[in-house]
Each structure stands twice: as C-alpha cells, then as structure tokens.
Amino acid sequence: MKTHFMLTTIAVLTLAAFGGALAESAASSDSAGEAAGVVAGGSSRTDRSHEAPSERRATPMAPSASNQTKAAGTSVQPQLLRSSVGDSADAPSGRLLLRIPSATGQGGAGPTIEGNEPPVEPAKPGTDNGEDGPTFFGEPASGTMLFIIDASWSMWKFKDVGSGEDYDGNAIASMSRMDCVRYEMVKLLQQLNETDSFDFVLLAGADKDPPPGISSPSKPVTRLWKSEFVACTDDVRAEAIDFIKTVETWYGTPTHDALRRACTEYGYEIDQLFFLTDGAPFPVEWRDGRIHKDAILADFPGWFAPLEAYGCRLSCFHIGQDAGAGTFMQEFAAANGAKYIKR
Incomplete structure (x- = not known):
C-alpha cells in the first residue's frame, strides 16, 4: 500500500509539471504573435467584438504624401468600392468594383458608321468621267474649235517629220508634213461628239x-470649209474626215x-484656236509694204483680244524642219501667250 501511494504521488507530480510546461509554451506563442502584429501593422490587435457588424468595416487610411502628389497631376481618379454586405469580421469581403469616370462625365461617342456606298474612283487628270479626252498633237481639244491648217505647196512636197501611220493605220516610212496633219486631224474627229x-x-x-517650175495654183487666198461652226454629228464627222483626206x-x-479671217469672221466665242504652219509667212513683203511677219506681230493682238477676253486658248504647231517657220512661230507664240508645239 505504501508503494502504491508513492507511485500515485509521482504520477500526479509528473502531470502537473507537464501541464505547467504547456501553459508556459502557450503564453510564449501569444506574446510572439502580438509582437509580430505590432511590427507588421504598427499596433496590436484590438478587440472589436463589442462593435456592431456594420461598424466592423476597416476605416480607410489617409493617402500617403507620394500618392497625394500623383493624384494632384491626374484629373481622373479610379474609385475602389468594397461591398459592405456581411455580419462577421472573418467573412470574405465582397467583390471589388473598379469604376473610372470619363473626363467629361459623359459616355463616349460610338464608332463612326461608314456609308453603304463604295468610294468613287478619282478621274484621270483633265477629264470628268475617268476616260482620256480628245487630243490634237497631244493637246486637249474640245468645245468650240477653229483650226488654221497650212495647205501650202510645201506641206505636200517635204517629208521631214519621220515615220508614222496614215489615217487608216497603214505604216508610212517617211511621212510628208500633210500626212502628219491628216493623221492627227482624222484621229481627233473620230473622238469628238455632238457637244463639240x-x-x-x-x-x-x-x-x-x-x-516657173511650180505647177500648183496660187488661188484662192485662204479658204474656209463651212464659214461657221458645225456640231460634230455623225454626218458632219464623216464629211469633215473626207474633206481632210482629200484637201489639195x-x-x-x-x-x-x-489669222485675220479666223479672228474676225467667227465671232469671239471660241474655246480653242489651233494654228498650224510649216513655213514663214510668204510672200515676205505684204500688200501694204510692210514685212509680212512684222505685219502679223503688229496686227494679231488686236484681232485676238476679244477672243482672249472670252477665254480662248491659242496653240501654235510648227510642222517640219523649216528654220524660218520655227523662228516665226516661237516669236509669235511668245508675243501672244500661246503654247508652242514642234512636230
């Protein structure tokens, strides 16, 4: 019995010692946790069990100085909203909403809606419908047009404009000056319409x-085809082409x-005046005793003035290699604001 009492006493003492060790260990853990809370949050945890659930929301912290500096330079600040639904401090927080207001407080405009029609392709330069317009020796030709065409004997005699084609598309190794003009004139007539x-x-x-030696006649002194402007109908076109092909x-x-007849016998409502020649004015001396070229340079500006005021465009074409013609045509074009074209 004595032995039993001693064993019981030892067991009680052992349990007491073990329980004290456990209590001391628990106290140490609580102290360490509280210290860690002070280091991390700046203060120990506060018992808030006496507060109502709606009062347990964390109080927003004042923004730091650096955040205030950043906010001062930004006109629009995001707003972070946390749902307050819940009755327990340990319950998960609600969903986060990031709401960024527009700069003006209004909703942005919707996307631009394009029309259903496809864009129109741009027309080629110098035309309204995207097609190449009629040309005469490369120059645009339309509207009301008057052509002064050199039909002098030298236009048939000299072949110094190179090779090319006739009005039927046949190749010509050495074209006369008149062949060259006929080809360009017929090509233009085929492109005109009733508005021209x-x-x-x-x-x-x-x-x-x-x-002596020149069998060509000298009369008439100039000749007009119709003596008036005619619209380029199909019948007129056919007649004009036949006239150009057979001109002597x-x-x-x-x-x-x-030049005088062109400027004074058709009125002034002329859009384009085309002047073609292969030689200098001849005879050299004019009827009134003046040099033929000088008489033209002196008189033409007065004849042409009403046409020019209307808006008529003058183009000068030098056909062939005659040096005298080149000198005269360049001087004439420069004096009257005309374009000079060499062929």
Whole structure:
C-alpha cells in the first residue's frame, strides 16, 4: 500500500509539471504573435467584438504624401468600392468594383458608321468621267474649235517629220508634213461628239501666180470649209474626215489673211484656236509694204483680244524642219501667250 501511494504521488507530480510546461509554451506563442502584429501593422490587435457588424468595416487610411502628389497631376481618379454586405469580421469581403469616370462625365461617342456606298474612283487628270479626252498633237481639244491648217505647196512636197501611220493605220516610212496633219486631224474627229463644234481655215494662196517650175495654183487666198461652226454629228464627222483626206495644197503662205479671217469672221466665242504652219509667212513683203511677219506681230493682238477676253486658248504647231517657220512661230507664240508645239 505504501508503494502504491508513492507511485500515485509521482504520477500526479509528473502531470502537473507537464501541464505547467504547456501553459508556459502557450503564453510564449501569444506574446510572439502580438509582437509580430505590432511590427507588421504598427499596433496590436484590438478587440472589436463589442462593435456592431456594420461598424466592423476597416476605416480607410489617409493617402500617403507620394500618392497625394500623383493624384494632384491626374484629373481622373479610379474609385475602389468594397461591398459592405456581411455580419462577421472573418467573412470574405465582397467583390471589388473598379469604376473610372470619363473626363467629361459623359459616355463616349460610338464608332463612326461608314456609308453603304463604295468610294468613287478619282478621274484621270483633265477629264470628268475617268476616260482620256480628245487630243490634237497631244493637246486637249474640245468645245468650240477653229483650226488654221497650212495647205501650202510645201506641206505636200517635204517629208521631214519621220515615220508614222496614215489615217487608216497603214505604216508610212517617211511621212510628208500633210500626212502628219491628216493623221492627227482624222484621229481627233473620230473622238469628238455632238457637244463639240469646229471649222477649218485653210492657209494657202497668193496674190501673184507661182514662179516657173511650180505647177500648183496660187488661188484662192485662204479658204474656209463651212464659214461657221458645225456640231460634230455623225454626218458632219464623216464629211469633215473626207474633206481632210482629200484637201489639195497650193502655192503661197498668206498667214496674215488666215489669222485675220479666223479672228474676225467667227465671232469671239471660241474655246480653242489651233494654228498650224510649216513655213514663214510668204510672200515676205505684204500688200501694204510692210514685212509680212512684222505685219502679223503688229496686227494679231488686236484681232485676238476679244477672243482672249472670252477665254480662248491659242496653240501654235510648227510642222517640219523649216528654220524660218520655227523662228516665226516661237516669236509669235511668245508675243501672244500661246503654247508652242514642234512636230
């Protein structure tokens, strides 16, 4: 019995010692946890069990100085909203909403809606419908047009404009000056329509008979085809093409008369005046005793003034290699604001 009492006493003492060790260990753990809370949060945990559930929301912390500096330079600040639904401090927080207001407080405009029609393709330069317009020796030609065409004997005689094609598309190894003009004229007539009108002034003739050796006549002194503008209907086109194909050449280059008639016998409502020649004005001395070229340079500006005021465009074409023609045509074009084209 004595032995049993001693064993019981030892067991009680052992249990007491073990329980004290456990209590001391628990106290140490609580102290360490509280210390950690102070280091991490700046203060120990506070018992808030006496607060109502709605009062347990964390009080927002004041923004730091650096955050205030950033906010000062930004006109729009995001708002972070936390749902307050819940009755327990340990319950998960609600969903987060990030709401960024627009700069003006209004909703942004919707996307631009394009029309259903496809974009229109741009027309080529110089045209309204995207197609190449009629041209004469490369120059645009339309509207009311008057053509002064040199039909002097030299236009048939000299072949110095190179190779090319005739109006039927046949190759010509060495074209005469008149072949060149016929080809361009027929090509233009085939492109015109009823909105275009035209006439021809043939530049040829002389007051005197030609010298011996030249069988070409010298009369008439210039010739008009219709003496008025005619619209380019199908019938007129066919007649004009036949006229150009069969025109005869004759002696003399009465440039003064041809220019005067073109400017004074058709009115002033002319859109384009085309002047073609292969030689200098001939005869050299004009009827009134003046040099033929000088008489033209002196008189033409007065004739052309009403046409120019209307808006008529003058183009000068030098056909062939005659040096005298080149000198005269360049001087004439420069004096009258015309374009000079060499062929």
